[in-house]
Amino acid sequence: MTLLAIQDVSKSFSSHRALDRVSLDVMQGEFISLLGPSGCGKTTLLRVIGGFMSADGGRIIIDGQDVSSLPPERRPLNTVFQNYALFPHMTVLENVSYGPRRAGASRKEAEVRAHEALEMVGLAAMAPRSPRAMSGGQQQRVALARAIVNKPKLLLLDEPLSALDLQLRKRMQIELKQLQVQLGITFIFVTHDQDEAMAMSDRIAVMSAGRIEQIDEPETIYRRPRTRFVADFIGEANIVPMQKDGHSLARDAAFDGVLRPENLRVFTRAESLPDGWLSLPATVSASTYVGGTSNIYMVSGDRSLHARSYGVLPSDIREGVEIIAGFDPADIHILEG
Numbered sequence: 001m002t003l004l005a006i007q008d009v010s011k012s013f014s015s016h017r018a019l020d021r022v023s024l025d026v027m028q029g030e031f032i033s034l035l036g037p038s039g040c041g042k043t044t045l046l047r048v049i050g051g052f053m054s055a056d057g058g059r060i061i062i063d064g065q066d067v068s069s070l071p072p073e074r075r076p077l078n079t080v081f082q083n084y085a086l087f088p089h090m091t092v093l094e095n096v097s098y099g100p101r102r103a104g105a106s107r108k109e110a111e112v113r114a115h116e117a118l119e120m121v122g123l124a125a126m127a128p129r130s131p132r133a134m135s136g137g138q139q140q141r142v143a144l145a146r147a148i149v150n151k152p153k154l155l156l157l158d159e160p161l162s163a164l165d166l167q168l169r170k171r172m173q174i175e176l177k178q179l180q181v182q183l184g185i186t187f188i189f190v191t192h193d194q195d196e197a198m199a200m201s202d203r204i205a206v207m208s209a210g211r212i213e214q215i216d217e218p219e220t221i222y223r224r225p226r227t228r229f230v231a232d233f234i235g236e237a238n239i240v241p242m243q244k245d246g247h248s249l250a251r252d253a254a255f256d257g258v259l260r261p262e263n264l265r266v267f268t269r270a271e272s273l274p275d276g277w278l279s280l281p282a283t284v285s286a287s288t289y290v291g292g293t294s295n296i297y298m299v300s301g302d303r304s305l306h307a308r309s310y311g312v313l314p315s316d317i318r319e320g321v322e323i324i325a326g327f328d329p330a331d332i333h334i335l336e337g
């Protein structure tokens, strides 16, 4: 069932088009990430969904109701911002029970619900504390508890983990995903971090210049990127000139084929390739060993290639050596544009 329908939404700031006719249907219980480089319109789209900013055109429908002209507090959603925005003079419990109180719950009822929400984020024991005496990760959990306490149908999250250090961030990614599954709340999660989007999302909407370039499951985004932009933005891509059938190399770059570094293998000139594989002569320009994986960077004509493999590099693969870069055409994906 569709919970959120974004229909043809546009937004300009003077002559700059921040959102260009964006449409997107989000299912009940889905975890969708809006992913893209700085300035592509992620936050603007989130603000329009949340009602913090009005669109120039288009509609936002939540649960069948057109909410386009409703203020944020009348939309069945909540938002978690990057900077937590907790009330510093209130205790953790007061911060979390504030929402239910405002929605009309009695003090007792609000506190019971706040306790439940704190329990879910693993902070029940910290209820009497001041948020000022908490770490960044704990404060972010309080912000989450505050956002889920009223059981919104939809939660909007604007880079909620970006202020945390890498280790904590990775842990919170797992916790947040588990919480989302447990609560069954639909999440729209803004990030510019592709690993984060890949690790957490049911589907990723890759944005560029105010448009959604592709919306798909993480694996499809990685294995079958639709455009060159998506191929380059998610992971690393070798672009190989292919015939349209995807089975043979083209002389002139007829079609761009994407080949991920883990699917490109390096052979010495004396070695033979497996049956059906395609090959490009190349010269090694650099190689690195980074704890468990090795990278080989090569030049083939005017093209750079990158192969990644597990383990250490054979000693005869070093800068200046002429090799054969080989791949199975089944691993190639032809781009649309």
Ligand SMILES: Nc1ncnc2c1ncn2[C@@H]1O[C@H](COP(=O)(O)OP(=O)(O)OP(=O)(O)O)[C@@H](O)[C@H]1O
Pocket (backbone or CB within 6 Å): 013, 016, 018, 036, 037, 038, 039, 040, 041, 042, 043, 044, 045, 192
């Ligand atoms: N209030 C505003 N006034 C003028 N221009 C704005 C305003 N808000 C956003 N923009 C512009 O609209 C474009 C999209 O901005 P937006 O904040 O949505 O990008 P973003 O993808 O969230 O980027 P970031 O990852 O840096 O937050 C940018 O070019 C930005 O400069």
